[in-house]
Amino acid sequence: MIVSIDYESDTPLYTQLYDEIVRGIASGRLESGENLPSVRSLAGDLGINLHTVNKTYQLLKQEGFVHIHRQKGAVVQAAGSLPVTDAFRARMDRKLESLASEALCRSMREEEFLDRCRSAYRSIRPQAKDTHEGGKEQ
Known part of the structure; x- marks a missing residue:
């Protein structure tokens, strides 16, 4: 498993690891059913x-x-198997509000902000159809 951690970042290591x-x-x-490295192994590797x-x-x-x-x-x-909960939406x-606020302070156009959101979303799975649209409710 390849993980990129920035040891100089202000973002906590556990958050970086979670995001990765x-x-x-x-x-x-990382495929459904795949085992992640043991806690000890990953800690040692990183x-x-x-x-x-x-x-x-x-x-x-x-x-x-x-x-x-x-x-x-x-x-x-499995990716796509998790419901889109109210807690996730919140x-x-x-x-997004935090990013939008900073974008507005920097005079970023709404169109550019939305384009960047779309680009980030699509860059994760550029070849796949949008199976997550609408999501599952819980």
Whole structure:
């Protein structure tokens, strides 16, 4: 599993790791049923604390991206299998509002902002049809 971590970033390591794994699942680099490295193994490979990786895995479990089994460890769930919940929508709205606010402060045009949102969304799975449109409700 290839993970890119910026040790100089202000973004916490567990957040960076979480984002990288979710991106891997969404893009298909991490497939449904695939085992993630053990906490100890990934922490050693990245040179980070075991608790940081454990926190990431627990967040991934909480959000439904992985199931954690005693013998198999963290196992990836299928991309597109998670429901679009109200909690997810609220979290997404907060992040988008923050980005939109900064874009407005920088005089970015709405069209450019929306184009960048579309581009980011499509860059994750450029070959796939939009199977996530509308999402599943929970």
